[in-house]
Amino acid sequence: MDITFTVEFYETEAGACPVREFLDKLKSTDPDDFASVVAGLAKLRIRLYHREPLAKALGDGLFEMRHVGKLNTRILWFFVRSRRIVAVHAIRNKGRAIPARDMQTARERMHDWLKREEQ
DSSP, rough: OOOOOOEEEEETTTTTOHHHHHHHHHHOOOHHHHHHHHHHHHHHBBGGGSSSSEEEEEEEEEEEEEEESEEEEEEEEETTTEEEEEEEEEEEESSSSSSSHHHHHHHHHHHHHHHHHHO
16 A cells, blocks of 8 residues: 555635635636646645656755646645645646746745744
8 A cells, every 4th residue: 555645735824725726717717627637636645646747856845746738737846744745836838847936936835834834
């Protein structure tokens, strides 16, 4: 039996949940991609899938979950203690690389989550 993880979504101090908001919008605009992304998130619960083609390390403790559809949909996330994954950012883009501003947003949310979790 493979080790399982829980997948959580980052929330701002004000209670906003950017990844859930992204998924809600995706559900209404592209239901097929939404279903594939949700299935990918479910797979992330199983350690076996923490590698390509589903997941890839980005550096600085961040990883991406990739879904290739009409647009590449990516969920950026990191690991925390007790076999937890926290999804911090989601994007769709046509390019292969993740834009620097999106990487910065993901890093900031990860640091914010870690800072608040330690308190």
